Amino acid sequence: MKLPIFIADAFTAQAFRGNPAAVCLLENKLDEDMHQKIAREMNLSETAFIRKLHPTDSFTQKNVNSTLTFVTLSGELKARKVEDGIVLDLPLYPAHYQDVHEVKDLIKTAIGDTMIQDIRYSPDTRKLLVRLSDAYDRSFLENLKVSTQDLLQIENTGKVRGLILTLKGEPGGQTQAFDFYSRYFAPWVGVAEDPVTGSAHTVLSSYWSQELGKKEMRAFQCSSRGGELAISLRPDGRVDIRGGAAVVLEGTLTA
Template identity: 90%
Template sequence: MKLPIFIADAFTAKAFRGNPAAVCLLENKLDEDMHQKIAREMNLSETAFIRKLNPSDSFSQKNMNSTLTFVTLSGELKARKAEDGIILDLPLYPAHPQDRHEVKDLIKTAIGDTLVQDIRYSPDTRKLLVRLSDTYDRSFLENLKVNTQDLLQVENTGKVRGLILTLKGKPSGQTHAFDFYSRYFAPWVGVAEDPVTGSAHTVLSSYWSQELGKKDMRAFQCSCRGGELEISLRPDGRVDIRGGAAVVVEGTLTA
């Protein structure tokens, strides 16, 4: 069995940055075991399988639709092409104040004595948002050592499945100033640190929009690969997240 496969770096215009994902094109449905085997072989945090819904669909024919709808395990995902990238249409999830005592061991294990300014929790996504003190800058967040291995030993009862560390951006006269920075960790689902995380920004967008009083923002995820996101909150309670994409591998997988 030979399958077309690509590796694309998302939320960047440059190769070897942003969030790498494998994309496999399927003429016919594969069983879940084969999905898992291919994903393990790719060794990336995301591997997507795109299958035709109708026999007449063609991967080689140019798609004239401005918006594509993907049926995923998490529901429908809509993406539309823009002049300078791709826009994802995502839900917006509120994050509520979190009792510090309930999560103090988890935070202490992750970041030690790092000063924390705010803690929020998103029950919809089971993500814990930890805002670091405004006294820190981007370089501090980038260089912060996060102890993800020991997080699995902290009593959690399944409440937290992802940890967002975030920091307010600094005013700057530069063209590419950012409103906020973040990093994302999910060892509970096998991802020590995700390079760039669209789902985390469904929570971050809600939080920072309220904090900054803005609907349109620019964000940077401070992983070692780094990724830029442009955010626009919509009146219908959803959020548009725009990012670039660079295809770095195109080939055939033999299974």
């Protein structure tokens, strides 16, 4: 069996940055065991398997602003190509005030005595959003050591499945201005730190839109690879998240 496969770096225009993902094109359905074997072989946090629902469908889409709909295990995902990247059409999830005493051990284990400005929780995504003090800058977030393995020892009862650390942006000056920064950790699902996380920004977009009073924002995820996202909140309660993409590998998988 020979399958076309690609590795693409998302939310970046540069190779070896952003969020790396393997994309495998299928003509016929594979069993779940084969999916898992291929994903382990790729050894990336994401491996996507794309199969045409109808024989007349095309794997290629060259028209700008045309929308493709993907039927996934998590529901429909819509994406469209624009001149400067790909736009994902995603739901917007509110984050509610969270009692610090309920999560103090988790936060203490993750970031020690780091000063905190705000704590929110998204029940829809089971993500805990921790906003660091405005006294910190981007370099502090980038260099912060997070004890992800120790988080698994904290009693959690499944409430938190992802930890978002976020920080208010800074004026641009001589560098590009961003409205907010973030990092994302999910050791509960086997991801110590995700390089760039679209799903986390469905929560971050809701939070920072309220805090900043803005519908259009630019965000930067401060992982070691780094990733840039352009965010646009829509009147229908959804959010468009735009990012670049760089294909770094194209080949054939033999299985």
